[in-house]
Amino acid sequence: MIERSHLPLTTWFLAMYLISQSKTNMAALELRRHLGVSYRTAWLLKHKIMEAMHQREATRSLGGDVRADDAYLGGERTGGTAGRGSENKVAFVAAVEMHDDRPYYVRFDPVASFSFKALRAWGERALTPGCQVTTDGLLGFEVLSQMGHTHHVVVPPRGKAGTEIPPFRWLNVVLGNVKTALSGTYHAFRFRKYAARYLADVQYRFNRRFQMADMVPRLAVALLRAKPCTRQALQAPAELGT
Template sequence: MAINGIQFQKGMSLAQFMKEYGTEEQCEAALVKARWRDGFECPRCAHRLAYEFKRGATRYWQCKACRYQTSLRAGTVMEHGHLPLTTWFLAIYLMTQSKTNIAALALMRHLGVSWKAAWLLKHKLMEVMVQREAGQPLQGEVRADDAYLGGERTGSGPGRGSSNKMAFVAAVELREGRPQRVRFDPVDGFSFAALTPWAKCAIAPGSCVVTDGLLGFEVLERLGYTHKVVLAPRGKAGTEIEPFKWLNVVLGNLKTALSGTHHAFKFAKYARRYLAEVQYRFNRRFDMAAMLPRMAVAVTHTRPCPRRKLLGKSEAKT
């Protein structure tokens, strides 16, 4: 059997990571390059020249034109955080180089921080992944299907009616019969009204989308997409027919990644981020070593995401 080149790629070893990002100075230099690839640019007036100075341990840039002062973390998802940059980079490394998700409890032990700090850091990085993936619609030949996260809970409805289930659309973009990119998008249901915003966001114009006989997907035709319906047989045979083979493979890997890592989480509240974590890694799996520097760029271009926004109205329980 031939070796899968993607699956067996070297990625970035821990030794290589420590060599390139093992000190605070190395991480700061990498983050400066990620934020200002062509040199400093004032976030207020876009001027290119600045004075540099330090206040305590923090490095600042003061624009020579408008005199606006900024730091490396200001205006990014790292703003107001106190964790060392080495901790941020190690968390990024652990979340991008693993095939499956990593729990906040495992991050806590690897990073040497409290569970609350690990949970917050993980969710900030997952929010970066959510925002990075949001503007990347699938195009060309696409397969889509309805799916659910979660199981039945005592006292709730059975099957798909369970209050512990979260509906989402799983879609895969194929090229020459092989999966290229995926999207896992939570939806309020599978009615025309619920699937219309999903289609506009997740599928590029001109794409050809193949689905099963679910009525809600007929909205694709109304929106101008080429839509083909393939009625799959019931049971295991339906997962193995050619139109939906790869879609079911990525769905199986997704659910294995989640169930093998997390005992439980609030599906309705946090599913978007956990799904985005798997989606982000899958869509960049062709070059695992490049995922860390690419994620560093994404971190510097994601707006601040404070704890109250991540938690919402209630405390996190995962």
């Protein structure tokens, strides 16, 4: 990622610090002001760092007590399709690994749909064998029991917020924070194209929230180990889960 960059390492390290230590997300426009570079350069830096986060988090599997839910990111565009069929909406699975009834690790994975095929592929890459997974009544999640996981279904009562339902309380708190952080930071971005990276940014920081002092050096190592990405590759259409 850093190889052949014309920027000084101090700029890279400052960008890593600002992005990793932010309590929410940091827009490229704000990053530009801090770094004193052009918007084009700030955007490229931000996406390279987020891509390194994405590649690093892709290898993380959740285990033990896992709570999972289906979610959507993005809103309707003027003149576009309304509802879940909107061209700017991205389906993703939000999952949290629980320890002592508290959230420990999370995963946010864009998927093409919530079909059996897509959720099987998600389970293969996101879960360790033999998890105890709690979900709502979404039909597609039934594939998890076929994969050898213990699958508990809790159908939420009508009229109750997700945070009022004990098994999903923390999952919905985390999910709400993710959506608030993204909507509060960015005026607009192409959700279908870049959702995986923006979600990985939140996931990477959440999963290391108790190791803030190590965040920058660990992110530097992730950047050095990441597969190189050109601007063209970073701007290419995203490949959602099967």
